Amino acid sequence: MTSLVRIELLKLRTTRLVYGLLATAAGLTALFSVLEATRVGGDAPVSTAAGFGSVITGGIWSLLLAAVLGVIVSSGEFRHGTVTATYLLTPRRDRVLAAKMMAAAGAGAVYGLAGWLIATAVGLGFVAARGDAVPLSAATIARYAAGHLVAGALLAAIGVGLGSLIRSQLAGVIGVFIWAIVIESVLGSLYNSVQPYLPYTAATTLAGSTLGDAAFGPAHGAATSASPLPFAAATALLAAIAVVIAAVAARTTVRADIS
Amino acid sequence: MPVIETCRLTKRYGPVTAVDQVSLTVEAGQVVGFLGPNGAGKTTTLRMLLGLVRPDSGTATINGRSYASLPAPARHVGALFEVSGFHPGRTARNQLRIQALATEADEARINEVFALVGLTGVAGMRAGKFSLGMRQRLGLATALLGRPDVLILDEPANGLDPEGMRWLRDLLRGLAADGTAVLVSSHVLAEVAQTVDSVIIMNSGRLVAQAPIAELTARGALEDVFLGLTAANPTPSAPEALR
Numbered sequence: 001m002t003s004l005v006r007i008e009l010l011k012l013r014t015t016r017l018v019y020g021l022l023a024t025a026a027g028l029t030a031l032f033s034v035l036e037a038t039r040v041g042g043d044a045p046v047s048t049a050a051g052f053g054s055v056i057t058g059g060i061w062s063l064l065l066a067a068v069l070g071v072i073v074s075s076g077e078f079r080h081g082t083v084t085a086t087y088l089l090t091p092r093r094d095r096v097l098a099a100k101m102m103a104a105a106g107a108g109a110v111y112g113l114a115g116w117l118i119a120t121a122v123g124l125g126f127v128a129a130r131g132d133a134v135p136l137s138a139a140t141i142a143r144y145a146a147g148h149l150v151a152g153a154l155l156a157a158i159g160v161g162l163g164s165l166i167r168s169q170l171a172g173v174i175g176v177f178i179w180a181i182v183i184e185s186v187l188g189s190l191y192n193s194v195q196p197y198l199p200y201t202a203a204t205t206l207a208g209s210t211l212g213d214a215a216f217g218p219a220h221g222a223a224t225s226a227s228p229l230p231f232a233a234a235t236a237l238l239a240a241i242a243v244v245i246a247a248v249a250a251r252t253t254v255r256a257d258i259s
Numbered sequence: 260m261p262v263i264e265t266c267r268l269t270k271r272y273g274p275v276t277a278v279d280q281v282s283l284t285v286e287a288g289q290v291v292g293f294l295g296p297n298g299a300g301k302t303t304t305l306r307m308l309l310g311l312v313r314p315d316s317g318t319a320t321i322n323g324r325s326y327a328s329l330p331a332p333a334r335h336v337g338a339l340f341e342v343s344g345f346h347p348g349r350t351a352r353n354q355l356r357i358q359a360l361a362t363e364a365d366e367a368r369i370n371e372v373f374a375l376v377g378l379t380g381v382a383g384m385r386a387g388k389f390s391l392g393m394r395q396r397l398g399l400a401t402a403l404l405g406r407p408d409v410l411i412l413d414e415p416a417n418g419l420d421p422e423g424m425r426w427l428r429d430l431l432r433g434l435a436a437d438g439t440a441v442l443v444s445s446h447v448l449a450e451v452a453q454t455v456d457s458v459i460i461m462n463s464g465r466l467v468a469q470a471p472i473a474e475l476t477a478r479g480a481l482e483d484v485f486l487g488l489t490a491a492n493p494t495p496s497a498p499e500a501l502r
Binding site: 003006007010011014015016017076080081082083084085087088089090091092255257258259 | 302303306309310311312313326327332333336338340344345346347348349350353356357358360361401
């Protein structure tokens with residue numbers, strides 16, 4: 001299994017896409033963190049815990065792109081026809097899927113950490129510019145780092161399962177964006193009780209966002225009656241989703257003929 | 260014992276029987292040409308041999324075992340398919356480095372194989388920039404990296420220039436002389452006649468001939484024999500048509 005993961009990591013390292021997506025994640029994180037830091041004011045300026053938390057929410061772009069990376073890691077094999085070579089090297093397709101999930105999780109963790117680093121740096125920069133004290137404890141900021149890391153890793157693993165199931169890279173990538181940006185925003189605002197259990201939302205709360213902060217459109221920042229899942233519960237939820245999707249893929253599309 | 264063997268191998272796609280009870284053998288040290296019109300079922304047969312397509316019935320074995328149950332299959336079997344899949348953004352050298360991790364080949368072997376297929380000067384180039392002929396050579400390099408004792412090649416002559424064809428012929432003959440079993444599909448009958456020891460011909464999913472090349476060409480030119488055996492060639496079967 002170790003050699004399979006090494007193969008998948010080498011595949012990741014030797015394409016430009018992984019770096020391009022990371023750069024995109026970094027750019028979007030920086031942009032939205034700065035916008036948020038500039039926008040916050042009134043009752044919750046950047047040097048308050050709530051305001052600083054909003055700025056850190058910019059890092060969730062890295063989580064979304066970690067999921068996209070996961071989709072591309074698996075569906076890209078079909079897009080480029082490399083799946084034949086992959087299964088010739090390793091006929092045990094379920095092991096290939098597992099190795100891909102592990103490798104993508106590693107890259108997703110890096111994406112998540114990069115998002116946290118940039119968003120936190122922007123927040124600290126704005127706080128320092130105002131001459132204020134950092135409003136969050138070091139432990140809280142460290143928890144956000146761990147949350148970004150875990151959420152990035154697990155969303156990437158979920159993405160691999162989805163890509164294996166769908167096989168179409170374009171449909172998979174579009175599906176991730178529509179799910180995260182549209183469907184979860186709508187579902188979360190309509191049904192507050194399910195909001196904490198929606199996978200992308202759970203990932204963002206793991207990373208430190210308050211419920212609703214990761215939503216788009218009218219749902220963004222809307223009041224909610226629900227509370228975010230605790231760290232361990234959100235982690236377990238995302239891991240379970242990754243395992244279930246992978247198990248379904250392993251029993252269906254992964255077994256299909258490569259012709 | 261045959262190195263490559265199929266026994267009553269059958270694959271159906273809906274109402275179409277793409278491969279119909281095909282039994283064939285390839286011995287060590289032989290180059291066997293695998294011929295047939297488009298849609299005859301050659302590629303499907305080769306993919307079943309390599310575990311990529313699941314047969315509906317029958318068996319396909321290499322050294323007496325299914326491909327998936329071979330220990331380190333990529334070290335025993337080198338394969339090249341008509342549409343060689345390479346990530347366009349990855350360099351040729353990195354393509355082989357990935358293969359090397361599974362075949363336990365080192366950097367020296369990678370360099371050796373690049374030299375063998377004539378790609379040393381372009382090893383650092385991205386595969387997306389390669390011509391069809393260069394992609395075929397890279398595919399052959401991938402197949403040969405693990406020093407396999409079995410080679411299964413689907414249309415390796417596609418895109419090769421005359422010099423490349425001669426190089427491929429010498430390569431396959433040389434490998435067979437060293438004991439490698441080679442099963443190679445092709446549409447270039449004149450080239451096949453010069454390269455192979457024996458020929459397997461499929462038509463409409465069925466095996467219509469398996470004989471030494473000398474025996475077939477004794478009946479006339481290989482092209483005439485081939486066209487005679489495949490005269491009633493129906494429309495392409497499902498897997499070819501779907502591709």
